[in-house]
Amino acid sequence: MTSATEPASAAPFPPETIAAFLAFCAGDWLSLRSCFSLEEAADAAREAEADGVSWHSSERGELTVTYLAPEQTGEPGGLEITPPGGGRHRLLFRPDGGFQGSAPDGAASTGRWQLWPDGSLELTSERAGASVRERIWFTKANLRLRSSVEHHPDGRPGRASFSSEIRRVSRPAG
Numbered sequence: 001m002t003s004a005t006e007p008a009s010a011a012p013f014p015p016e017t018i019a020a021f022l023a024f025c026a027g028d029w030l031s032l033r034s035c036f037s038l039e040e041a042a043d044a045a046r047e048a049e050a051d052g053v054s055w056h057s058s059e060r061g062e063l064t065v066t067y068l069a070p071e072q073t074g075e076p077g078g079l080e081i082t083p084p085g086g087g088r089h090r091l092l093f094r095p096d097g098g099f100q101g102s103a104p105d106g107a108a109s110t111g112r113w114q115l116w117p118d119g120s121l122e123l124t125s126e127r128a129g130a131s132v133r134e135r136i137w138f139t140k141a142n143l144r145l146r147s148s149v150e151h152h153p154d155g156r157p158g159r160a161s162f163s164s165e166i167r168r169v170s171r172p173a174g
């Protein structure tokens with residue numbers, strides 16, 4: 001697979017196909033991510049002052065996303081994601097609406113993707129019995145938002161996160 005790190009400048013916004021969306025994700029992103037433990041949130045409201053346990057956290061970091069060009073014609077390609085804490089995650093997308101992921105710890109995941117008419121991408125996957133739904137969308141070419149919610153097998157919410165990411169861009173030579 002070949003890779004690219006910059007989206008095509010002449011591409012329509014928001015991206016209209018899954019391949020264009022994936023290519024548009026490529027770049028270096030400054031990320032602010034807030035994480036919430038929903039199962040602990042109700043208890044945390046009662047016990048926050050008593051034990052000091054926090055049900056939410058925020059982290060800043062840099063996220064690198066590389067577009068993985070498709071190996072065969074008609075395939076959308078994939079993404080390689082390097083989060084602030086390190087370790088690379090790969091997602092390979094299929095034209096039938098499926099994707100396959102791999103994490104640094106060797107864990108594999110499978111799921112479904114859907115590109116919505118509003119230009120957002122929704123990913124639904126299952127891992128260790130829990131389901132995760134993530135939505136990614138661009139409000140501007142260099143501002144990307146992501147939200148995710150995890151549900152336990154019994155339907156209870158587990159964790160949730162919201163990220164705002166700003167693409168690092170180079171200043172034009174002047």
